Structure formats: structure tokens, C-alpha cells
Amino acid sequence: ESGAVLFQAHGRLDAAQIGRAIGERLLQLTGDETLAGALRRLGDRADDATLKDAAMRRTPYFCAGCPHNTSTQVPDGSRALAGIGCHYMAQWMDRETATFTQMGGEGASWIGEAPFTSTDHVFQNIGDGTYFHSGLLAIRACVGAQVNITYKILYNDAVAMTGGQSVDGPMDVMRISRQVHAEGVSEIAVVTDDPQKYPPDADWAPGVRIYHRDLLARVQREMREVLGTSVIIYDQTCAAEKRRRRRRGLMETPNERLFINEAVCEGCGDCGTQSNCVALVPVETDLGRKRAIDQSACNLDYSCNKGFCPSFVSVIGSTKKKPVPSADSVNLQSNETLASVETGIEKPYSIILTGVGGTGVVTIGAIVGMAAHVARMGCSVLDMAGLAQKGGAVTSHIILTPQPDEMTATHIADGGSDLLLGCDVVSAAAQETRIKLSSQTTSVVNTHKMMTGDFTRDPDQKFPLDELLEDIRSTSGRVSTVPATELAKRVFAEPLTANLIMLGYAYQCEALPIPHEAIEKAIELNGRDVDTNLAAFRLGRKTAADTAEANAPLGRLGANPDVSSERLEEELLTRRRDLLHESHGPEVAAQLSDWVSRARHSIDACYHDVLIPPLIESAFRVLYQKDEYEVARLYTAPEFRKSLSEEFDGRFKLRVHLAPPLLSRMDPESGRPRMRSFGPWVFTVFKVLSALRWARGKWFDPFRFSEEKVLQKKFQADFQRT
Template identity: 45%
Template sequence: AFPTATTIDHRDDLDRVQRELAGVPGVSVLIYDQTCAAEKRRRRKRGTFPDPVKRVIINEAVCEGCGDCGVVSNCVSVQPLDTEFGRKRTIDQSSCNKDFSCVKGFCPSFVTVHGAEPKKGRAMAVEADISGLPEPVIPTIEHTYNVLIEGVGGTGIVTVGAILGMACHLEKKGVGLIDMAGLAQKGGEVFSHMRIARVPEDIHSIRVHAGSADLVLSGDIVIAGGKKSLAGMKPTTKVVVNTVETLPGQFTRDANFSLPSERLKRAIISHASRETTHLVDAQRLATALMGNSIATNLFLVGYAWQIGGLPLTAAAIERAIELNGEAVKMNITAFRWGRLCAHDREAVEKLVAPITAPSGVERLSSSLEEIIARRVDQLTRYQSAAYAERYRGLVEAVRKAEADKAPGKQGLTEAVARYLYKLMAYKDEYEVARLYTDGNFLKQVAKTFDGQDLKFEFHLAPPLLAKPDPATGVPRKMSFGPWMMTAYKVLASLKGLRGTAFDIFGYTHERKTERQLIRDYEALLAEILGKLTPDNHALAVGLASIPEKIRGFGHVKARHLDVAKKEEAALLAEFRSGPKPEVKLAAE
């Protein structure tokens, strides 16, 4: 039994408990007890840990990309989603451990879907026809053949090493394998060092030393371009890298974080060579072909084998997959598709194009005209045709001024087209309701989940209902059941009240601020166009792009607005000061 003074509190009360204990004289003990994500996955696989049949989804149209969900959850399963209307957030359902702390982010885009399971994509082709595929030249083993298998923790990198190790045993080759997984943390680096020899006696150490790797097989481009991986390469190293961008934990703390993918690719090529480096969007291809991203690793193995990167027979690898016993048919097929991709990537890309081609908001506009047209259409749906024409008129005025006053310069019209729209389409209660009931959210759910009789639970902080947290003062989110969809339909139908005397939401400080931002931006554009020159064009583009930094809802949006206003003030002062006079040297 616990001592009488012991209290058991929810993790949400951690800050309060810490503050209370800080005021207790003498020694106090605080124990934070929570099953880690890796252990949850292991236990769920064994059936010894609760596995609720519910999932979280982010309505990508409502999301503002503020990153508050990542801040409150510190979860790497919250990943970026680049869309026509800016960077949003999405939940990586394959890595989500159902912690559900992300729903506490101050944003109305989070919905818990009860009865849902991640949709298992339908494989495009059950079999991969390798009948006409040429056999590669199997590399010879001089002393040892050194392989570095690397990737992110929890994605099956260690399993790949085990399968290849078994293939070596089946061929009676010597093999040494050591896994360097570090901390049991999702998102951490994992390296499997493998040495293959003709006989076991030829292996004297297992670790692949600097400049000695014959093959680097990487499931993650960040790890492939890291110091440990690059150190193992030499000019003749064959490198096969999955180029999908999976952002690390830093993304939870920095909403603007982006991977330096091009720099990483250049580093890999410079340490190996352009001829021996193979950059493959393996996860996208494997998921489209097999219906599951888990197939990615064996797809990469197949690719590496087909380019002559493994001193093993295909038969031995496929037999090792069978002995492993997990998803045998899928993994063998993935291995064969990897081989086909290495032989004729263009044909495989053509095959998956109908599935992998971006659609909806994920399809980016290809021209300025399309950018404008899509936003005119959205503003018509948002409010009215007249409201959309107001937008179009301002954008066209900017286009004309840019052509007349800064000939040959580009960027200002596009910036205004994007960010005037962002301000005019502010997400008030009517718009959030419309974005839930226009049909696109239900399509997103159907595309993401399988399940019968799905039930929605909405996580909201209504301005007139949500009570402030006593510790932070931030409104606490509340849960609303499936009936909220009916309420949303009613609310969406009332969008005509927006901005009128009958708009009860319009009297809040946040809504007044949003309407004022539109007026301020229009005034800013008038000043920019009046003073625009080729010399200050870049500053004008920067000023017009300031609304990109205004994201989120409620106090989160207010915080971003403060930062944006300070940056705008600095740029505007520089814009108004005009070109700096040329400083002549004394000798002149």
C-alpha cells in the first residue's frame, strides 16, 4: 500500500503537482510513471496491452500549420503535409501509438474517430513479374563484404539485418551482425553492421569501420547523410537511400523546420560517388504497389540486390523471408518490386502514377493564373462571388503595378495572391463548420480509415463555453460527439451573417482583429504599390508575405501575430527609408 500522504494524479496535472511539491518543506518525491511508446507497441503485438479501436485525424483544410499540437504532444507522429494552401499537419497512422495528447493542441482540426483502423491500401499488383529480369553480377568476397543497414528506430531495420544474416547462413557463408540501436526511442538512429565472409574464420571484427562499407542500405535520408553513415563510405560504396522526408523530433519544437534534403543528397554523393548512389522514393513506391509502407525495407533490399550490392542469391534472401514468418508473401513481392524498380524505374513510376499523383489541396498550382483561380473559387464558397471579386481586383492591381514599376521582376503578385487570400479566408466558426461539412473531410476519413459505423469525437474550445485552465489561463478543450456534424451544418448555413450586426461571433476580439488585418493589408498594399521600384521589389515581396507567419487559433494566433507585426515593422521601416546612399571612399 502507498503511504497515506501519497496522491495519484493524471499526467495533465504534472505542472500543478510540481508547483505544489515545490512549496513542501523538506524532501518530496515525484514519480512519473508511463509506459513508453516502444513498449506499448511490443505489448500490443503480444495482446497484453489495451489497444483502443480509435484513431486521431487532422482535418487538413481546418489546420493552420501552427505546430501547437507538436508542442503539447512532443510526438514525432505529427508530420508536415505540404499543400496548395501552405504547410499543414498530418498524423502518421503507421507510427501513432495512440497517446492522443496531440488533440490538446489549441486547434479545432482534431477529430477522434472511434471504430477506425488505418486503411490497408489495396496492392496494385499481387505478383511482380520477374521472368524477364536479368540477373545481376553477384559481388565477389575478397576478405569480408561490409554492409551498413541504417534507419529510424521502430521501422524494421534490425529485422532486415536478421533476414540477410539468415540468408548468409543458408548459403553457409560466414556472417557477423551487430545492432547499434542506442536508446529505445522512436525516431532514434539504428545501425546494423554486417560483415559477410566466405567462411566464419575470415571475420575478425563485426563493426564496419570508416571507409570500409561496400553497401550502405538506408531507410532514412537524414541518417544516410549523417556523420556516422558518411564516415563508412568510400568512392566505390554502393548506396541505396529511401528519400522520403520523415521529420525528426526537432519539428515538434520548430514549426518551420525543414529537412536540408538537397544538401544531404550532395553529401552522400560526395562521400560515395554519383555512379554508385541510388536515391529512391522507396516508401512512396512500395506503399502504392503493396498497399503498406512496411514493405519499404524489403523493397530497398530488392533494389540493392538487383544493382549487385549483396553477395547473396535471391533464392536465399526469399527463403530467409519465409523463415522469418512475418507477412511472407508481401515481403517477397516487395523484394521483387525493388528488383524491378532498379532495372526499370521509369516503368514502375508510370505504373504507380495514378495512385501517387497529388490531388485536392495536396496538388500544387502550376501557374500564377491557377493560384488565383483556385482562391477565387474558394472565396466564393467561403462567402460570396462579390467577396471573391474584391480579392481578384486587388491581385490584378498588384499584377499591373509590378509589371509597370518593376519590369522583369516576379514574386510580388504571387505573394499577394497567396496571402491576401489567407487573410480574407480567416477561419471563423462559420468557416470551420463549412470545412467539416463540404464533403472533403468525409472523403479524407474514408481515404485514411477502414471500419464500420465510425463515430466522430470533436475536440474544441468554443469561445463562449470553454473554461480557462487555472494554471495557464488557456481555454481547456472539450469533447463533442457525432451530433456536432449536424450543428456544423446549421452553422455553415449561417455564413451570410459573417460581419453583420447579427454575427455574434464577430464581436469577439479575435474576429475583430482578423477583419482589421485585412484592412491593414490593403493599406499596406496601397503604400507598396505607390512606392514600388526595382530596387525595393524584394522588400515589397517580404512585406506582402508577412501573413505567412500568422497561424493558429486563439492565443496561439495572437502569439504568432505579435511576432509577425514586429517583423513587418522592421521591414516597413526599411522600405520607407528608401535606397541607402552610396558611401564613397576617401580615395574617390
């Protein structure tokens, strides 16, 4: 008509865009009021162009203990090419890994690139399923083209990306070695987490060398010098598959668990760097951010303990403690006290449901679908999961209609969502979710701060809850926030019940127009943890109806706003002074008081609020030494035993991992002192050392000349002068 673009040639084309283009023209011809109203509603949706990126993004990540956390590492000075499979995600993990091909084309692109680049060699990751499907042909092509490439065949014993199916065809590590040898590969190495597992008569190809995975960097450095096509077979079973096999009794569960002594932890994040593991979670404490292992998520890979950290303890022979629910604190047996809610619809009703893969979001969609069916409504549930089972975002488009035969679409149009059920605030605030919202949308959002995989590489990552909620508010109508995961943990000792709490909350807010009897019936038909899930649904309803009663299990939240800044400052000083007194003695504690009082005298009172608290923290850090005596004290403190008993049941033995300066040698691979593991007797040594802490710095203190101590003395002198 006017030469303007009607539909752009790239990006999404959805029903709303087409509807607007046709509707506007029909309106010019007919002037129809109903059509005008419909077009206004379509125009009221969020516009792609105005939606900025959310403050945080939930990208899929390797599972806890995943073999790819180690196998996709690349030595300094090299780069790798990605391929089809979970290992594809290495591309967003700072691993010098970029570009991928179609399945089976892995490495073929290098044949074309190699003659035109100054890079001599690349690593090519390829999954075992892809290798068997067609990847062997690409290896053959590289051998034929005589390019310098090292294939890393990632043998994880399962088709992990699609849920752990077994790999097609007869395949094992020995057979792969013989196949690639027959293709003319110049060198073959096997790297594994357990070199002892192969039988002595294993039928390897000639010349195959076998290494422990701790030597992967060295093997890769050697392989990149080999001319032609070489192969590393990285053999370690998929972590998710191991978990499944252990649950079904098909694989032995190791009797060792790792535990982080929170008091010893300095929050440096090196365990995340070493392991890339998402089971390492932040713990916010009075002394700053520390780390803990989420024992429910941990898949017992132990690579977080590869660094140089005295906080790690092996707990041997224990069982993970089952959390104790406290559901009795709120009456959840019936719906008696709850006001009834208007339900039923006269036109289609759209719900966008978002959450994190593996936390039961798809089940919630299925429950809503079944509830609609029970209520004789129409319902379509469209799950968009992608790589979501690896901790990524899951989105379900749920459309309800008054009658089953009135369903005309399965995909929610932009701006077309009536309810956003955000079981995870990060995926709820994502651009692709917000595009579905409008001022007509009611949003119910879980405020739980679940870190993304980026936390493994960014130890200081902040969780931008306020910004994420603001992003949602800017595109939605009414927004309700629910501390659903915290409630789920406190009341049911099971975080996965949070989604049912969310469902109950949305229902009681009149944002989920299905009768509660039908929803409860659907929960029963789902058949898993029926009583707990029913109670969680009712708790959600109660939270919406009477926040005070339902939130009682959470206790008092937030700081008391009436406390003056002087009192907070004094309390901080007291806490830090007490800790120094306990750990380093009265003289050091008095030194802190002295520095602070001198600062108070010399700094104008109007700046005290701003300057004194950070000064207390800095002075404390300069005086406090987490040296051999202090680590010993922290390991003998009653709080350590208490924290262990909160996580583990049964009689267990402890092994502590340390690198004592007088006993440890340097590890040539890592350039760090080699960690050694000490049995239960070390606690007697800790007791003695802890009792001798008064000797710190005296002429007979054997540790007084260590590099750290000398540096600390210098810091203290500098601080004193300043």
C-alpha cells in the same frame, strides 16, 4: 620517430589507423607493391576532419504517446536533472533538464552542488527500475543531507529502454509511497493519467495526494516550495508496452481515436508542443503545411488534444482501416523477366546498413546473414542500435567473406564499406556513416522524408533531402536513389516493406554479391509475411532494372516544367478566389481579384514572377477567416467525411472538440479557453451555421465583435491602403 603524435589519445582508435601506421613503416623497409596498394585504398577513405555535420541528425526520441512526454515537463523557473532510462532523452528536448549520474546516483550530485549554488531546488527524474535497483539509497542520502529536491519517480510499469521487460522485484505505486515515506520524505504526490484506477482500499502512505496529469504543473509548483526531499510518483504505463499488451489481448484497446480535420488545421504546431508526440506528421497541402496523426504510430495517449485547436475530432467505435495493397499492378510473382546478376566474391565485402529503429533494419541484416549462410559464404552482422528503438538511427556492419573461416573482422574500417544500404537518408548521411565510405562505395539510398523528433518542437522544420544526398555523394562513389517507402506504401500498403525493396535494388545493381536464390530462401526462413517480402524484394530488383515499369504505381512525379509562370500564377489566383467564393461569398472573392489586378498594374511586369504569387497568398490570408462559419462549413464539407472513410472502418460516432466563445470558460492552468467536447448533434448546428455564412459581418451576426474579427478588419484596411 619525429616527435609527432602517432595515435591521438582521445576519440576512436580503429584497425585502419593502426594498419596505416604500421603499413607505412613496413613499406619503407620493403617497398612491397601490394602493401602500397592497400595503403592507397586506406588513404582513400573519408577523413574525420573534413566531414562536416550532416544537414539533419536523427536523434532518438520518446515514442508516440510516451508518458515521459508529459512527466518530464518542468514548470517555468525550475530545472531538472536527468538519470538512467529513456527519460534521459529529455536532455535534448528543451525541458530545462541537464546532467545525469550513474544508475542509482540520481540526486546524489545535488547534495554536493546545493550548498554552492543560488538555485534553491531541483527536480530529479528517476525511472522505476532504477529506483528499485539502487535509487532509493540516493533518496535516503538526500533526506539525510536535508537538501531541497523533488524526486519524480517515473513509474511506467516496464523496463522500457531495453524492450519492455517487467521490473525486478515486488513494486507498485502504493508500495513506493510507503517506502519513501518510511525514509522520511516530507511530501508525496501521485500524478497519473487515470486517478480512478486505484482501489478504494489502496494502501497508500499517510498524506499521499492523487492528481490527474493535467495538474502536473501545479503539483510541481507546489512541491518546489516544500523544504527537504519530496516525491512525485508519476504513474502511467509505457506506451510501447501498452501497444504490446493490446496486441496480445492483455490490455483493453480504447475505442476512441483522434483525427485531425486537415481543412480546419492551420499548421501552427501547437499539438506537437502540447504532446511532444512523434505520431503527429506534416502534410504538405496547397494551403501550406498541416498536420495529421499517423494512425499506425499513434498509441492513443490523447495529449495532442490538450491545446486550443478546433481541428481535433474523436472517432469513437471505429477500427483503423487496413490499407489495400495494389501489388497486382506490377508482376512480382517470379523473377522471370529479370536479368541475372553476377554474384560471388573473392575477398571480404563490407556493407553498412542504416535505418530507423523499429522499422525492420535489424531484420534486413539478419536476412543478409542467413542468405550468406545459405550461399555457404562467411558473414558477420554487427548491429549498433543503442536507443534506436526510440526512433533513433540503427547501423549494422555486415561483412561477407568467400568462406566462413576467412572472417577476420566484424567492424568495418573507415572508408572500408563497399555498399551503403541507406534505408533512411538521414542516418545514411550521418558523419559516423560517411566515415565508412570511399570513392569505391556504391550507395543505395531511400529518399523517403521521415521527419526527426525535432519536428515536434520546430513546426516549420524542413526536410533537407538534397543536402543530405549531397553529403553522401561527396564521400561515396556511385549513388542510387530509390523512392522505396513511397513504392512500399503504394504497392503493398505497408511502409516496412521498403527495406526489402532496397535490398532488391542493391542486388540488381550488382552491389549485393549474394545469389538471389539464397536471399529469397532467407526471406522464407525469416517466416514473416513471406509472400509480401518476396514480392517487395522483386519490386526492388525491377526498380533497378526498369525504373519506368516499377515506378508506374507512383504515377507522374513532380511539376510539369513546361507550364509558364503566368499560367501558374493564374491558377493560384483561381484556386484562392474559388475558395473565397465558396467560403465568404462573391464580394470577398472579387476583392481578391481587385487587389491583385491593381498590384499587376502598379508593379513593373518584370517583377510579376517574383512578387505577384506571394501577394496573392498574402491577400488571400488577409481576406480568409477561419471563423465559426468557416469551421462549420469545413466540418460539413464532403471532403471531411471522405478523409474519415479513408482512415476508419465500421460505424463510428464523432465528437468534435471546440471552445465556442459564448460557451467556454478560461482555464486558469493554461490561461486559454477550456475546450469542450460536442457529440454528433453538433453537425446539425454546423449545417445551420454553414448555411448562414452569408450573414457574416452583418448587423445581426453575433460573432462580429470578437477580438479576432476586429483585428481581421484592421488587417484588411491596412492591406487595402498598402
